[in-house]
Amino acid sequence: MNSVVKGTGYILVHTPDMIMRNGTTQTTEMIVNPGSEYLKELPNHIRTYDQAVNYYPNQTYIGNMTPAELAAIEGPWYDKPMENAPRYGKFGEIMPEAEFYLLMQTCDVFDLMRLHKDFVAEHLEAFKANPIIDETIVARVNAGVEQDEIEHFVNDEHAEGIYYNDKLVGYLKRAHDVDVNLSAHVMLENIVSKASSVLATLYAVQNAGINKEDVDYIIDCCEEACGDMNQRGGGNFAKATAEIAGLVNASGSDVRGFCAGPAHAIVDAASLVKSGAFKCVIVSAGGCTAKLGMNGKDHVKKGLPILEDVLGGFAIVITENDGVSAEINLDMLGKHSVGTGSAPQAVISALVTQSLDKHGLKITDIDKYSPEMQNPDVTKPAGAGDVPLGNYKMIGALAVKRGEIDKKDLASFPAKHGMMGWAPTQGHIPSGVPYIGFAREEIMRGEIKKAMIIGKGSLFLGRMTNLFDGMSFVMQTNTAAEAQAAAGVSEDEVKVLIGKALKEFAANLIAE
């Protein structure tokens, strides 16, 4: 039987101080053009935490509004605040920077990161008050250090400074004096990724209504690499995340594929479960400091706020079929192969129609497509266009070519089979996966039957190949009853199974 999506977690972290110090657009500018107008002007374009929370696309990401509700508000959205929007949502939360620094410190197992004792004292209560942060994590908080120690490591020991409201409040030091793979810069990126992955994983476990002990395996699919000079990408974020999140029975590994990583990882996870190797697998990923303010030059030039001011994270819980949850159909996979080439139409055909053709289905038989759900507020002013819309136009054009829709219906195809993008440009974060939480609910409510999740990856950026990459899979209405009936299981047995699963589902809803 197919595996199911049992629950999802989606989190954002507002990190205004990391934009200038850790975003590569800014750090590169500091090297090549230190006195530039851009660097002078940037601080005037930073959003407050409240502004980031009151932003419709961010509220969509954490599940407080649906993609349909977002699409009903005409963009751009950055100048239309949602007043008094909540921090917490159905899928997760938007964590403020100070609390995230505490979470980062708890995720550091090598005594690399220390915060000022006053800073810890000031923010510890808020950190503890977050219902998702349990006592084992709180117990990992270090009481903090004096300013002298912070300044010593930042000034004399190549540590990365940790800043809050532009003030030095901590350090994250290198893990080796010579090895660049363990430099303070790399360790900071990796601990940020790990901490945001931990947060998303905690929400996914809670939302799925499972126990932490139930998780057999976790697959990390972010775009960072951890290791040392003898094994630069040795790994593994997954198990490191599971340790802090308390998934005591889980092992894990990392899967990489640039922005297509999540789609590959979910197919792997669904395969592990369907094969019977494991009963419960989590796919998770944290966020990326390097991409903060990536398109900032264009945003500042056009008088917009720096919209790339949040880290993203997500986690998807995939389990054995429970009779009710939306399924992952492994008979409907699409993949970009070595021989596919890089022509956009070849790429999209490989990803979209490969699996449809196998089952004699039409493009219009998929109710919703979730390709790359980048927020157009971010990409349009930067000259990358409206990425999801571009994908929908391509899929629509394919449907016209195949004679499945009329050319006159091409204009309405994106709204009917697609959505407006809402995810931050954090590479792997927008790549198909932001819709999985909504798709699960829409499928279970009977609003849609099939959704295709599409991940695409720019492998060529690694300079190891000039190839592109992509992977797609289909989520669908649960077919357990049909499958069991076909296998000779009695209707009564099926009813008992479904009744049990529905009870669990209802209990989770109440718990929410």
Next chain:
Amino acid sequence: MSLLEGKKVIIIGDRDGIPGDAIAECATSAGAEVIYSSTECFV
């Protein structure tokens, strides 16, 4: 003389527009010599 025939062509493609390799196929078909092809990514 043709704009492309016998010319050295440098390609700057775009992941969300036309990728470098696709442009390279086109340029070669027009008799140009592709000396560099790259694809940029803004997302």
Next chain:
Amino acid sequence: MDLENQKRVKEFTEEYGAENIVVLLGAAEGEASGLAAETVTAGDPTFAGPLTGVSLGLKVYHVCEPEIKELIDEAVYEEQISMMEMVLDVDDIISEMTAIRDEFCKY
């Protein structure tokens, strides 16, 4: 434009001579096309890369512009570009590219 790409453009121009080089772009929008075109003609407008203050004046086109499209084997264009051409705002790209070439192209 990516810094490594700027470096390569500069090196190839020195090696082969600016008059022998054509730059082809695949940008997703008119404005992005114009910025890339400006970089290889007038110099990097963002003052970040090796082409800052370097006016190469290279011939530069977007692959969807008619001058280039007509030179490409029809079947190859159909296979590689045609569907993306339907997605892009080609008129906007043409107008941005023409403006940059008129102002900065030396060849």
